[in-house]
Amino acid sequence: NAGVTQTPKFQVLKTGQSMTLQCAQDMNHEYMSWYRQDPGMGLRLIHYSVGAGITDQGEVPNGYNVSRSTTEDFPLRLLSAAPSQTSVYFCASSRLRGQADQPQHFGDGTRLSIL
């Protein structure tokens, strides 16, 4: 019963490096999203997708790219890592039909440090 799987769980990068955070779900959910969580703050939406081939920006999209080539996968790319991107990143998915009432299911999170 995998649900939402995120990899890696921990990562340390140097400023300027790029990397991809992986997210996969096996629940056939149409909606997938990425959040970051910083101390003392709630989760903030980075990007989201309502289906394969469709992505859109959330509250804090700058410095991040996403793509959705399949229903299952929704990778998040950091183009040129900056210390301000040090955070815990969560991927989430949910059904889309009647989506207003559909809660999101979260992965375990990726703890990312940028030096």
Added chain:
Amino acid sequence: RKEVEQDPGPFNVPEGATVAFNCTYSNSASQSFFWYRQDCRKEPKLLMSVYSSGNEDGRFTAQLNRASQYISLLIRDSKLSDSATYLCVVNRDFNKFYFGSGTKLNVKP
């Protein structure tokens, strides 16, 4: 102004106590509402949805006041295992979820 505002706490209560958390949201177009629970260094997990008529799940009761743009969560007979951070979540435009910064609850023996 933040979309969702919560008292950060912490709320320190003895076992068996009743505790209430409040949350306000700024956009009247918000469509659906949830309470999530987050344990330290873990992912958020759905506690309950919040419906206009109010709803109850065991020891937990959620209320929504659309006129005042206010959501509440009441926990009765607190258990040690209820210690966590409680996140108020609002959905708007069907595709965007907005999270409060959370209210921390510590239940003491």
